[in-house]
Amino acid sequence: xxxxxxxxxxxxxxxxxxxxxxxxxxxxxxxxxxxxxxxxxxxxxxxxxxxxxxxxxxxxxxxxxxxxxxxxxxxxxxxxxxxxxxxxxxxxxxxxxxxxxxxxxxxxxxxxxxxxxxxxxxxxxxxxxxxxxxxxxxxxxxxxxxxxxxxxxxxxxxxxxxxxxxxxxxxxxxxxxxxxxxxxxxxxxxxxxxxxxxxxxxxxxxxxxxxxxxxxxxxxxxxx
Numbered sequence: 001x002x003x004x005x006x007x008x009x010x011x012x013x014x015x016x017x018x019x020x021x022x023x024x025x026x027x028x029x030x031x032x033x034x035x036x037x038x039x040x041x042x043x044x045x046x047x048x049x050x051x052x053x054x055x056x057x058x059x060x061x062x063x064x065x066x067x068x069x070x071x072x073x074x075x076x077x078x079x080x081x082x083x084x085x086x087x088x089x090x091x092x093x094x095x096x097x098x099x100x101x102x103x104x105x106x107x108x109x110x111x112x113x114x115x116x117x118x119x120x121x122x123x124x125x126x127x128x129x130x131x132x133x134x135x136x137x138x139x140x141x142x143x144x145x146x147x148x149x150x151x152x153x154x155x156x157x158x159x160x161x162x163x164x165x166x167x168x169x170x171x172x173x174x175x176x177x178x179x180x181x182x183x184x185x186x187x188x189x190x191x192x193x194x195x196x197x198x199x200x201x202x203x204x205x206x207x208x209x210x211x212x213x214x215x216x217x218x219x220x221x222x223x224x
Contacts, residue, residue, distance in 0.1 A: 003059060004130055007036040007051055008068040009043060020068065020123045027131035034059075043070040045152065049099035050170055050178070061086030064130050070094050071122045079122070080146050081129050082109040083139060090129045095152030106149045113143035157181050159189050183224040197222055 004024060010016040017038050024031060036055050040048050048069040056065060064087075071077075071092050078093040084104070089097060090112070097104065112129045114120070119128050132142050157180055158165040164186065166179040177199070196204035199220070209215060209223045 001030060001032045002134055003034055003063040004031045004134075005034045005036050005055070005059060005063060005065045006038070006068070007040065007048055007055075007065070008038045009040040009048070009070065010038050010068065012038055016123075020066075020126065023123045023127035024130050027127050028134045031064075031130070031134060040069050045070055045094060045096035046099060046155065047170060048096050052100050056087060059087065062088075064088045064090065064133055066126050066130065067091035067096055068122060068126065069096060078146065079112045079125050079129070080109050080149075081112055081133070081139060081142060088133050088139075090126055090133075093146060093150050095150040098149070098151040099154055104149070107145055108139070109146045109149055110139050111143040111146050155180055157185060159185065164189050186224075 006017070006020065008017065008020070010020070017035075021033055024033065036051055040051065048067055052065065052067060056063075059065075067089070068091065071079075071094075079091065080093045080097075081088065081090045082097075082104070083089075084101060089100075091097065093111075097109075112125055114125060114128070119125055129142060133139070155167050155169070157167065164181060166181040168177055169180050170178040172178070194206070196206055198204045205220055205222045209221050211223060212221055214223075215221045
């Protein structure tokens with residue numbers, strides 16, 4: 001059974017998620033639908049990209065990932081689909097995929113053409129594309145190659161000879177704070193020197209842990 005994952009900023013208060021799921025299943029009723037999150041902050045493609053980067057490795061190859069964040073359906077809006085490393089992706093051409101992947105073959109990213117006038121909303125367009133992929137049809141038949149793929153710049157930590165200034169990109173349900181600093185960047189800038197991680201004016205963290213159990217309960221902990 002092929003999996004369709006959903007990552008949206010639709011929220012849980014309205015009927016939009018149910019409408020999307022119903023639209024998908026009405027076109028191919030044997031999909032297994034997995035909700036990644038419907039509580040992405042409104043229009044926040046950076047947060048959406050962070051979720052996708054972390055969750056996709058847990059899915060089997062052949063999965064279809066729909067990212068419905070910062071969508072606004074009109075005649076000029078482009079929605080795209082492509083395959084990457086055995087996974088299929090569907091979503092708006094608004095830069096979110098450039099934040100997920102550093103190197104995409106633009107010649108293999110396709111605009112989703114609506115085959116008829118009944119497909120006149122974001123959800124119906126997404127469900128059409130999911131069914132198209134689910135039936136094993138070649139992606140190049142879904143529409144033309146995207147003429148202009150939207151790129152967005154990722155927020156990078158500021159690195160000087162004595163300091164790294166990172167940015168918070170997500171705070172999860174458990175109030176873990178995720179920053180945009182990768183281990184290799186930290187180690188290169190650190191160059192085997194001692195360090196102090198300041199998350200408040202005083203009492204910095206002075207060592208990197210491997211997991212939560214490395215510190216007493218209630219103490220702050222930092223790890224990659």
